[in-house]
Amino acid sequence: MQALCGSHSSDISSLCRGAFYIIRTQLTSPEKLFCCWASGFSSTDSCVHGSFNSRVEPPIKLAAEKEETKSVFTLFLKKQGLSKELAARTITRSDLFINHLVSRIHAAHRSRCLVVRELTNLEVRDTLIPYLESLLEEHGKALVNMVENFPDSLVKEKPAEPVSQNRSNLNSKKPKVVSQVIDTGLAADLHPQLIYLIELGMDHEQIKGIIRRYPKLVYDSLEKKIKPLVKFLLDLGVPQSGILKIICSCPQLCGLSLFANLIPTLTFLKGVGVDKKQWAKVIHRYPSLLTFSRDKVQAIVDLLYELGLSAESIGKILTRYPVYVGYSVEDKLEPMAKFFLERGFSIEEVGIMVSRSPTLYNISFTKSLIPKWEFLMTMGYSKFELVKFPQYFSYSLEERIKPRYALVTECGVKMRLNAMLSLSGCDFEKALKKKRKKMLSNEGSSGADSK
Structure with a gap:
């Protein structure tokens, strides 16, 4: 018990921040709290505005899901070293937290909850275990204290650390960022970066997808990086709808500096012949193009030069197929050239083939190239x-x-x-x-x- 009952950490995560405190001041009983939370939030139907969804889960279905949740949580506590008696006592003292876990299940399976179908045991376990593991990683020995005192153990979230924080700190914040967006349905207090993207026209599902893949977004400077990126793309001729697609496809762009990364990359590509008039199309085809270093791009260009391609041909290839920049010289480009050289083609002939069919490098060796050659x-x-x-x-x-x-x-x-x-x-x-x-x-x- 001592292994899990030490002094708890000061920050549970932002999963309930804003939304939970507002709910708690308006609802007096755990039952009302649970019904409001489990129904999910939206801009037109949320507890933030003093109302909540009146749909109530059938008592029998709700009781069954609650019992399965207790069973999963009990087993999880036992795996952490608690005895059967201590695990049972923790469950008894954690009714509000159990309700919170059930609400997460409903949020993850809303479509099935709407048809009033009881969720399977596997669905319950698959939803809860990853979340419980993230809480254990965050709170460690203080997990039991946090659970038993939920929600009184919640404290205000710490201010975001500077952008210069190291990668380990960012990784530790990932569960918090993701849970804030997913748990609250984007109805709670959001980071200004997310609000800005919503104002641009990005929907909630797109926001969730971005945060899952790139949680660091909420720590990227809105004024120094994200807004300059949007203006930069607009100036290149990318329509606003295209900007949203680019950010969804490659959210890492939001963390790049305009003057240290984006402009130098485009300047270099322009120097190797990429058509400036086609910038909008080029970036839309392959947004990751802007994330590569000059050395990476130079290596691709150098190989194409070695194949005998002219600067004009290289420019045309990178304009039409910017994905070339993402290829590995050692793992993809050089082996392909070697394949044809070993079969009697000259280096000039390989270059002609590449210039006439740039997609040649995108063909699988084992599944396509070798069988067709044979x-x-x-x-x-x-x-x-x-x-x-x-x-x-x-x-x-x-x-x-x-x-x-x-x-x-x-x-x-x-x-x-x-x-x-x-x-x-x-x-x-x-x-x-x-x-x-x-x-x-x-x-x-x-x-x-x-x-």
């Missing part, structure tokens, strides 16, 4: 055909290449790779009939001449 060797095409049409590797082997080659072989004609694969179904049939007709006509003429 089948190509059975078709009798020369290496030169592949240099002219490297897009061959982008077509499905089973659904396009093999069936069309079989038809060409059956008709006894020959077709270039380009004509065989790139034509639409109707055009391919027309071309095949035309070649077949021409072949038969030539054979007829040859027979008449021989007579």
Whole structure:
């Protein structure tokens, strides 16, 4: 018991901050408190405005879920070293906390609660265990005291630490940030960073997704980083709706400095030929482009130069396929070049293939490249055909290449790779009939001449 009953920490997390204190001043009984909390918050139906959802869970269903919650929590306490008697005493003294746990279950399974279906034991356990583990990590020995004194053990949240805090401190705050957004339904006091994104038009689900993946967002400077980022993107021609998509796709951008990161990156890319007029499209296609260091981008550019590509070609590739910047030189680009060099292609020919089909580097070795290469060797095409049409590797082997080659072989004609694969179904049939007709006509003429 001593292992878990020491002096508790001063900060439980922001999961109930704001919303819980308001509720507590308006509701006098645990039952009312629980019904309000379990029903969830929204802008039109919340305890913040002095009202709460009148939907009440059926007593039998509620009792069953409460008992299962107690069972899960009891087992969790036993795993932490408490005896059966001490765990049972803690459960008895923690009715409000048990109600809070049930409310989390309902929040996580709202759609099922709406149809008044009793949740399964597995659903209850899968919802509660990760949350209890996060509380144990946060409170340690003080967990039991916090639970038994809930909610009186809550204190005001500490002020946010400066942006320069180390990564371990940020990681320790992750459960707090996530629970604040998820538990309160965004109805409680929010960080100004989140309020700003909501004002831009970001919905609650998008906010939740961002916080889960990048909780550090609420510690990034609103005035020095997030607002300058938005203005920067607007100035480049990105529409506001596009900015929201970019932040949702790559929220790490909110932590970058305009002058130390974003502008130098774009300036460098402009220098290697990326079309400035296409900046909005480029960033929208691949927002992570702005997160890479100059050394990372330089390594990609250097390899493309080594393949013989001109600055103009490199600029076009990075403009149309900015994902290139995210490729690993050692794990992806160099092995691909080596693959073709080992099969007799010159470095210049590899460069031509890359410039003609930049997506070549996005093809899986084992699942696509090697099987298609091996089948190509059975078709009798020369290496030169592949240099002219490297897009061959982008077509499905089973659904396009093999069936069309079989038809060409059956008709006894020959077709270039380009004509065989790139034509639409109707055009391919027309071309095949035309070649077949021409072949038969030539054979007829040859027979008449021989007579």
